[in-house]
Amino acid sequence: MVEFINNDYSCRYQTHLEVWSLGKASEQEKNPPPGTILGLQEDACKLLELRTKDGETLRTCCISRDGHFVAYVTASRLRVYRLSLRERAQAPALKRLHLRSSPGAVKPVHHVGFFQGQLISVTEEGGIQFFDLEDGDGKEGEEEFRLAKSVGGADLGLGAGISLMALDSDLGVAALADFFGAVVTVDLAGRRLAARMPAYDPAPLTCMSVDASNKTLLLVYADQSIRECSLKTGHYTKFSTNLRLPKFFRSRRMPARGVFRMDAGDGRQQRLVVYDDSSISVIREAAEAALTSPSSFKSRRRKGGGGGSRDEDSKQEASVSVLRKKYEHLVYLGPLSDGSLILVEVRPRAFEEQLPPSLKQKKYGAM
Secondary structure, eight states, rough: EEEEEEEEEEEOOSEEEEEEEEEEEEESSSSSOTTTOOEEEEEEEEEEEEEEEGGGGOOOOEOTTTTTHHHHHHOOOOOEEEEOOOTTTTTOOOEEEEEEGGGGGGGEEEEEEEEEEEEEEEEETTTTTEEEEEEEGGGGOOOEEEEEEEEOHHHHTSSSOOOEEEEETTTTTTEEEETTTTTEETEEEEETTEEEEEOOOOEEEEEEETTTTTEEEEEETTTTTTEEEEETTOOBBBHHHHHHHHHHTTTTTSOOOEEEEEEEEESSEEEEEESSSSEEEEOOOOHHHHHHHHHHHHHHHHHHHOSSSSHHHHOBBOOEEESSSOOSEOOOOEEOOOOOEEEOOEEEEEEHHHHHOOOOOOOOTOO
């Protein structure tokens, strides 16, 4: 798992996590064509490697937006550390925060995130826990964190087992989805349920993200359907109800790993970016595609006098362009402030190097 925050990002492995500082891309062209891979002027730098106790398997980890806190979860432990970043060539200072609350009050955790001096954790039972991070007057000046409030899964309308969590610290909202298809949003400042999203029965949810600029929640399902809901009301947006995706996009075999909106950087409408294990797709809304594509006007004229569903005829097919199809195990993709994208790719060779050596077979008749 990879989580990117500003210029730092954390990578989760089986028994340890790493915090890296992002490198700097070279500015060879002012307006490179879409899909261009930029060279590096400065390489990424590993700031921290944090291993679990007794080699326990990591469930999840996260880093705060300002890079001051990092947390990880195993089957039996919840660990929180204060991170003091220095120069790139110097190792950061690390100080552990101790849990003040009784261990029995803290439920086993599956997902974690940070919000304004709080640690947000989602439990196995579908509830959400709020921890206050304190500079505190702990024993011998130790920093601490304590359980401030816990909201049960029944109060949120969620069943046991949370499959996905998307948290936006700017809006102060977290979206939670369980394995039964229920999706809700939680107001982190008020520590209460905000809205429930409409149920979608045809396919399970594979990824979601909070769109802070439009205050909406983007959802992508296993059947390649895309939905957008208002964070405030939970209703589908106009974009969602009018979206009609081309057949080649809906027939993709790989489930989506992530979805987000980003500014095109040229003053035009925002683009919707969806990526899976091997490809990146950029979706433009039908209204914009119609303005930039002459063929779309001709096709509307041909369909004007035909029969069929009026609702389907009113929906113009969105324009989908695939940037690249050559990636192998694309595990993360995210936007940067300058309109470029950062991606993390794990090549098959990296998996092969972790496998045990093949068994030495004795040849027939050899001693």
